[in-house]
Amino acid sequence: MVRGKTQMRLIENATSRQVTFSKRRNGLMKKAFELSVLCDAEVALIIFSPRGKLYEFASSSMQATIERYRKRAKTKEALDPPFVNNIVQLEHFNHEEAASLIKKIEQLEVSKRKMLGEDLGSCSLDELQQLEHQLEKSVSKIRARKIEVFEEQIKQLRQKEKVLQDENAKLLQKWESEGGDGGVNNEGGEKMLNYAESSSPSSEVETELLIGPPRRFLSIH
Incomplete structure (x- = not known):
């Protein structure tokens, strides 16, 4: 006998509704048990009858499964x-x-x-005038900045000049302290002057020029 398709609507007869509830409840719990065993799934099933009676099935712990569900629901709610x-x-x-x-x-x-x-x-005349005003303002700022750069460079050069002058003064002071006053009154200056005079050619040197046959040297036997 071919079983007909059950219509998904409330069963009006109370007796038939109770019988169907009992059969479907047992079948649902059996399927939940099979799903947990065959697929290693965590299954929790809660059923309340029309009269408020509780039927439940849990593959592990009902409380642990409910807590897991609550945490999962919060995460899902955030998404x-x-x-x-x-x-x-x-x-x-x-x-x-x-x-x-x-x-x-x-x-x-x-x-x-x-x-x-x-x-x-x-561009209209007003736009051209506004553009001209902006350019003049920009050029004015550029010139002002250029003057600032020049002043900074001059200041740096003056600082360098002062440093060089200080170093030159220190070197001059050191040279003078060592006796190098630039004159000939000290011993070193006199020595340098005497050496220069002795090494320079003198106009008083006598030279002898002989004309004629060379002299014969006498030999002593």
């Missing part, structure tokens, strides 16, 4: 629609921010070209 909505809003915000940044970059590019004197054909 539920509010979090997803926040992600969608963030992506939407990032998209708008990126579009705004792109628009600002384009405006800066246009302004840069105008500063360089390009694409001025579409």
Whole structure:
């Protein structure tokens, strides 16, 4: 005999409803037990009858399974629609921010070209005057900064000059303390002067020039 398909609706007859409940409950618990054994799954089953009677099955510990379920539910709740909505809003915000940044970059590019004197054909008289004022202001700032750089360089050169002057004064003082006053009154200066005089050629040196045959040397036998 072919079993017909049961319609999924409330059984009106109370007796039939109670019989069906008992059969289905036992079958459900049997399936839960088989699932836990065959698949090594943690299964917990809780059933309340229409009259409020409790039926339960747990493959390990009902309390431990419930605690595990609660922790899992909290994690799932954190990832539920509010979090997803926040992600969608963030992506939407990032998209708008990126579009705004792109628009600002384009405006800066246009302004840069105008500063360089390009694409001025579409500018009105007011825009040209404003651009001229901006350029004059920029040139004024550049000149002021250039003067500051010059003053800093001059200050550094003056400091270097002062350092060199101090070193020169120290060297001169050291040289004078060692007797090098630049004169000839000291012993070292006199020696140098005498050496210079003796080494220089004198106009008083006598030379003898003989004309004629060379002298014969007498030989003693």
